[in-house]
Amino acid sequence: MKELKYLNKYLLKYKWHLLLGTLFVIISNVFQIIPGIIVRHSIDLVVDNIRIYQAFQGTPQQQDYFKVFAFGILIYAGLILLMALLRGLFLYFVRQTLIVMSRLIEFDLKNEIFEHYQTLPLSFYRRNNTGDLMNRIAEDVGRVRMYLGPSIMYGLTLFTLFLILIPMMFQINAELTWYALSPLPFLSISIFLVNNKVEKRSEQIQKSQSRLSTFVQEAFSGIRVLKSFNREKQSLSKFELETDIYRKQSLKLTKVQSLFFPLIMALIGISTILTVYAGSMQVIKGNLTFGNIAEFIIYVNLLTWPVASLGWTSSLVQRAEASQKRINEFLKIQTNIVSEQHLERELKGKVEFKNVSFTYPDTGIKALKNISFTIRPGESLAIIGTTGSGKSTVSSLVSRMYDVREGEILIDDTPIAYYDLHSLRTQIGYVPQDVFLFSDTIYNNIGFGIKDPEEHKVIQAAKDADVYENIVGFPNGFSTRVGERGITLSGGQKQRVSIARAIVREPKILMLDDALSAVDTKTENNILNSLKRIMQGRTTIIISHRVSSAKLANKIVVLVDGNVVEEGTHDALLARDGMYKDLYEKQMQLDEAEAKD
Incomplete structure (x- = not known):
């Protein structure tokens, strides 16, 4: 007993x-x-x-x-x-x-x-x-x-x-x-x-x-x-x-x-x-x-x-x-991700990584190795790298899905662990690489992060994510129910609904984790043009393996095996004969080949 x-x-x-x-x-x-x-x-x-x-x-x-x-x-x-x-x-x-x-x-x-x-x-x-x-x-x-x-x-x-x-x-x-x-x-x-x-x-x-x-x-x-x-x-x-x-x-x-x-x-x-x-x-x-x-x-x-x-x-x-x-x-299992001071306040959006190293506790894989960067309020940072370079780990640490054991992460010059988890995550908009939609209406999926979503905000978010025309083209419009995990939508549609879900919250910090990987070049350009307006006044972290997405950012960081190998603006990195330039040229060639097809 x-x-x-x-x-x-x-x-x-x-x-x-x-x-x-x-x-x-x-x-x-x-x-x-x-x-x-x-x-x-x-x-x-x-x-x-x-x-x-x-x-x-x-x-x-x-x-x-x-x-x-x-x-x-x-x-x-x-x-x-x-x-x-x-x-x-x-x-x-x-x-x-x-x-x-x-x-x-x-x-x-x-x-x-x-x-x-x-x-x-x-x-x-x-x-x-x-x-x-x-x-x-x-x-x-x-x-x-x-x-x-x-x-x-x-x-x-x-x-x-x-x-x-x-x-x-x-x-x-x-x-x-x-x-x-x-x-x-x-x-x-x-x-x-x-x-x-x-x-x-x-x-x-x-x-x-x-x-x-x-x-x-x-x-x-x-x-x-x-x-x-x-x-x-x-x-x-x-x-x-x-x-x-x-x-x-x-x-x-x-x-x-x-x-x-x-x-x-x-x-x-x-x-x-x-x-x-x-x-x-x-x-x-x-x-x-x-x-x-x-x-x-x-x-x-x-x-x-x-x-x-x-x-x-x-x-x-x-x-x-x-x-x-x-x-x-x-x-009996207690989470180790807890608030140390239960700090609740409106974020300005400054994000700073100080000598951060991170090893996944369940696999032992070292994803980040002594990385440092600073994003000022309202600025944007693009993190570019190949698969397994540690890009997505950055977004997981900013939203405190995991805690660092080496180094320090600061939000508005305050250790991230001091913030109340609910307050912190409420002010962060996140578009995951692995898109997940609930078996519900498109309207409820977009308004998922808001208690009582206003219709005009949901519609505007859909327009900003370049998915509005697709939605109104469905027989039931925004009331269309998506299947389990969004199976009734195409990959690109799911990704754009996920982007709309993130931006409808009007977050102080917006993180896009390879958010445009499943859309074509034309749709990507439409979304990028919308993102220029959306990113104004809010801190944005763009995680991608595509250079086209990174061009929007004020600063670009190139990761390889968890290490920062290059850092600077788009033009400055192109001026160097480094990895970023190599990635840029290869992707430009691919885009040209797709355009010819």
Whole structure:
């Protein structure tokens, strides 16, 4: 139960649900015990009066006596029916308190986990696959709910029933009570052992399901690649292999679960036989009545299911404990990207790197090596380099997706770690290299970074990103829903929507991470012309491998393997016989070749 202690704060939060649920459990147990007493009295009534009824045989008094006798039985039957209805009512109240409590805690726990997920750094997501993250918030939380709901409910039912019923049974006849209860511990142990096997095999199924979820998600996300390389059959074969493993494990689980009900019925039968045998002996001795035997059989049946559920609930607790342990593992992970002084203020836009070196914590790759540069407010800097040179790392550090361990980054002459994360990122517009659009309307995708986006701002951002004409050309315009990850849009359209999403926030610092890599030369020129106006008055970092984008910047930095090899203006770098000039000439030749085609 060590791991499940984490849930105590929720049990305290919903203590009134728990207390009322316990009260309703006690009342419902009372209403299911009373019929046993009524049955005893009704059988004893029949046994005690049947001879008197037979003695009046052939006389008019027999019919009168039968009416009185039948009326008494009818009253007992009505009371049993009333008790059943009242028990049903309070069982409804039990579920409306305890099961509702488990659903409320499930809701809170899922929200807590999801909120915590969003605070964790990018390195966490690079270490863990999406399928596993989804299973922890879905499957694992579902198992925890079974502990908080059914497990607590059945546990309280058994505990309160034992407290009320066992003393009553011993008071009636201790020897018969021992006979009646003797098979029940074996029942509970048997169910516990069966459920242990169920638990182990369920764990294997969950792992298989996690692998299956990850595989399916990757297949659907990369459906274009699958179709392009004609790998549908191979993908299907791999899927069939995974589902076959899942099928075999599910069948093994079914075989074990098939023992459950036969085991219960067998032990119930043994308990009933022992009760009838021992009870009959006590009746012969004159210590008990026939009504007592019937009463005890009812009590044994009342105890059987709660005792059987003890093994089941023990298994539920074990499974919940294992799941909560997995959840706690993630909840204990704390982000190291925190604000040191929670500084909230409007940025002017000065960005300064001082001897910054950075190594990715999850891969150990050294992306930046002792780089330094300064961007004054309203100025722009282009970072040019080949793939793997460390360009995108700069944008990740400015937006504090990662923290530096060597060197220092200053925003407005203040260490970046001093700023409140929310305040800092709100004033940064970022266009990622790997464009991601949500499965929503184009309007909502552009206005994603604003709480209540104004229509004229969204439209203007679309125009500035040169995507407005494309959008209004769709049948539903800005209300057009894009598919998952924006699959219904072309690469260039997705990239331009992403640019619109960044600039609609009117950020103080704008970062374009290879934002024009998926557009043609004409569209690039249109966007660059718009960017000239957009960049005025705001600090802009243009990360690109294309020299055409870099020409807009006041200063250009050329990176090679994380080192700054050249720095200066476009004209100054062209005047040198260096890497920038070489890149420029090659790309000019490519552009000319494309123009001829």
